Amino acid sequence: MKIAIVTGGTSGIGLGVSKMLIGKGYYVYATYVGEDFTERIANFEPIKVDQTVRKEVYDFIRYVKSKTDTIDCIVCNAGMSIRKSFVDTSDEDWDNQMEVAVNSHYIMIRELFPSIPPGSRILFTGSQMAVHPHATVLSYGVTKSAVCALAKNLVKEFDGTGTTVNAIIPGFVATPWQKNKPEEIKQNIYKKTAIHRFASVDEVVDAYRFCVDNPFVNGSMIEVNGGYCYK
Numbered sequence: 350m351k352i353a354i355v356t357g358g359t360s361g362i363g364l365g366v367s368k369m370l371i372g373k374g375y376y377v378y379a380t381y382v383g384e385d386f387t388e389r390i391a392n393f394e395p396i397k398v399d400q401t402v403r404k405e406v407y408d409f410i411r412y413v414k415s416k417t418d419t420i421d422c423i424v425c426n427a428g429m430s431i432r433k434s435f436v437d438t439s440d441e442d443w444d445n446q447m448e449v450a451v452n453s454h455y456i457m458i459r460e461l462f463p464s465i466p467p468g469s470r471i472l473f474t475g476s477q478m479a480v481h482p483h484a485t486v487l488s489y490g491v492t493k494s495a496v497c498a499l500a501k502n503l504v505k506e507f508d509g510t511g512t513t514v515n516a517i518i519p520g521f522v523a524t525p526w527q528k529n530k531p532e533e534i535k536q537n538i539y540k541k542t543a544i545h546r547f548a549s550v551d552e553v554v555d556a557y558r559f560c561v562d563n564p565f566v567n568g569s570m571i572e573v574n575g576g577y578c579y580k
Contacts, residue, residue, distance in 0.1 A: 350392070351375045352417045354461075356454065357427030359386040359395050361524030362474060365554040366424050367393060373561065378413055380427060400427055400453040401445045410460045420464045422561065425454035425496070426474040430489040438488050450492035455499060468511040470561050473500045475518035477574050493518075497570055504568040513567040515560045520574030523547040543576025 353370045357363040358379025367377045371392050380398040398409045413420070429449040431442045458471065465471075478486050479493035500516040507514060521527065521538050527547065539545045556573045560566050 351421040352419060353377045353422035353424065354379075354413065354420060354457070355424040355426055356380045356398075356400065356457075357474075358424070359388075362519065362522060362550055362553055363424070363426040365550040366426065366472075366557050369554050369558055370422060370424075370561070375422060378416075380409060400449040401429070403448070403453070403456070406453045406456055407460075410457060413461070414464065418464060419466050420461050420469070421466065422470045422472075423458060423461070423465070424472045424474070424557065425457070426472075427453070428474065428476070428489070428492065428496075430486055432485050433488075434485060435487050443488050446488050446492045447495070451495045451499060454496075458503065462506075465507075465512060468564070469513075471500075471503065471507075471512065471514040472557055472560055473497070473514075473516040475500075475516045475570065477518060477520045477572070477577055480518060480572070481577070500570070501568055511564065513560065513564065515566055515569045515571065517553065517556045517560070518570055518572045518574070519548065519553045519556075520572070520577040521547045522553050523549055541577055542574070543578075546575070548573060548575055 351374060353375040355363050355367045355377055358367045359381040367379050370377055376392045379395045381395055382399050386395040396409060398405050400406055427449055429446045431446060433442060473496045475497050476493040478490035479497060482490050497516050500514050503514045520542060553573050556571050
């Protein structure tokens with residue numbers, strides 16, 4: 350059985366990707382924070398990890414290493430968005446967002462590098478906020494820009510191994526995180542999107558599936574945004 354790691358893997362896109370990989374025969378270790386995840390899913394092990402805390406990230410890495418010698422797929426999906434203006438964003442806000450989206454994933458891949466066999470898959474979740482800057486989420490957009498840069502640079506590290514590294518850049522997706530967004534704001538987003546709605550999780554997960562299935566897709570930044578443009 351192949352082994353996968355999906356960070357932020359118990360909700361929204363992460364859970365959708367986890368279930369897609371399980372359907373392909375993977376055993377999935379998924380990190381998450383917040384309330385306990387109680388859904389029972391075969392070949393799925395949710396592990397509570399606060400990725401702003403580096404010790405917890407290293408503890409997770411040690412745990413996975415104790416269970417398996419190989420990691421065939423890593424999906425770096427976890428991110429953190431603190432919606433504050435540029436001048437109100439504190440050092441701690443900035444550091445925590447960078448720690449989750451960039452630093453923790455860099456550390457995981459580096460520490461697990463010897464356990465990643467040829468022909469593996471590494472995927473990152475980017476964001477349209479890295480492509481179209483947004484006034485109230487500057488720090489989040491920068492973390493996702495860094496995620497894309499990390500993905501591109503890692504291609505060189507896996508040169509010649511057949512392991513591919515790609516980033517999926519979703520637009521607005523109908524995840525639980527968006528559920529409580531005011532209707533007026535949703536309508537404004539719809540107007541900026543040529544399809545006039547949010548993506549479903551399944552529609553975005555299809556892009557991850559494509560990258561897992563196609564061994565020639567490498568170093569790609571794949572936008573799944575419904576024709577979103579910043580107006």
